[in-house]
Structures are given as structure tokens and as C-alpha cells.
Amino acid sequence: MPTDTEVHGDGESVPGGNSHTYDVIVVGAGAAGVGVSIALIHAGVENFLIVDRNTVGASFDSWPAETRFITPSFPSNSIGMLDLNSIAIGISPAYSMKIEHPTGPEFAQHLRDIAEYFELPLQENTDVKVIEKKEGLFHLETSQGTLFANNVIWSAGEYQYPCTDVFTGSELCRHTATVPSYAELEGDDFLIIGGYESGVDAAYHLSNRNKKV
Secondary structure, X not given: OOOOOOOOOOOOEOXXXXXXXXXXXXXXXXXXXXXXXXXXXXXOXXXXXXXXXXXXXXXXXXXXXXXXXXXXXXXXXXOOOOOOOOOOOOOOHHHHHOOOOOEHHHHHHHHHHHXXXXXXXXXXXXXXXXXXXXXXXXXXXXXXXXXXXXXXXXXXXXOOOOOOOOOOOHHHOOOHHHOOOHHHOOOOEOOOOOOOHHHHHHHHHHHHOOOEO
8 A cells, every 4th residue: 555655656756855746646535536546547547546534435334324326236238338336347336246226335345346456556544634736746735644746636525525504503404424324313203405315315214214204
């Protein structure tokens, strides 16, 4: 696992320091981060690094226990399109897991298996605090030191960063990103704000438990 002081590939050392300069640093090791890293490999880019504040697939690990992928995973279809849950060409959860509607933790394990198979260069448990561009070079100040790159791909997602101050009183609500399981929620009467995927998912699982939604 590369660190900010190791040198590999064809990158240059930063003058006055011993840190390595990567061609690309990918911030985030979820579906987008792992997928774009595989695309980098296919494009011939070898000198890159993935950094994540937690571990590969951590945002999926934190999904409510009852939540499943809405779109089914199929290894193929009649019109030749990719599995909608695949993150790279030739990769489908249906192949490795034999599951059409995986849970969050199941998909997280799928991502970890892919990262291991492709031997993706990872630096986990690294929180990116500040990104600056100085003289054409990106400086990433992290909890583990400074990283340097010619290019940065931001793929940190949104799920782990819920917005809880969008209106007066929203801090009194429970965001879906903080729910480990709908079965653990107390009470029988729920008001859900938001009618997109997570809102409908919450309504479905709560109503299945005879809750008023």
C-alpha cells in the first residue's frame, strides 16, 4: 500500500522533499472511485493513488440494513448494454455475487474484491482536508501528510455528507444516512421529507412494519 513517502512508477520527486508526485490521485474509494481507477488502468495510467477517509466501499457499508439496489444486476441483457450496477466493462455484481438486488454491505464487499483483483493502489483511513494548486501541481493536505499530483479526480460522493441545515428545524430530523436499520427506529408515526429513492425506500420498509408513513 503506497504512502506519501514512497516512490513508484515514473513520477517525479518534489524538490526539497521526499514525497512522490502522482499522475493522478483519486479521492474516494466507492463505486465511482474504484470504477474510474479501473478506467485509468485501461488507459495505461500506472502512477496513481486512491485515497479514502475510511475504507473501500465504506458508504455502502453504512446503508440501512433493509436497503437494496433498486436496479437489478444482470450479467447480460438483450440490447447489449452494461449492467446498470456495474462500475467497469465486463464487471457485474451478478457474476461475483449471484444477487440481483444486493445490499449495501454486499456491494461494498464486491468493491473490495474488485480492488484486490485489480491490485488498485490504495491509501485508506486518510482524510483529505485541503486541496490547493500551486505552480501547476496539486497539493493535498491529508491526515497522513501531504500528497502531490498532476491531476485530481474527486469521487467522494454525497451519502456520507448529509445536509442537515437546509431549513429551520431540519436538525431535529433523522437523515437516512444515519439510520442503521429501519427496524430499530422507535415510534409508529413517521413523516418523510423527500420523495426520491431514499425517501421511497424508507417509506417502503417502514410501511412493511405497519408504521404510519
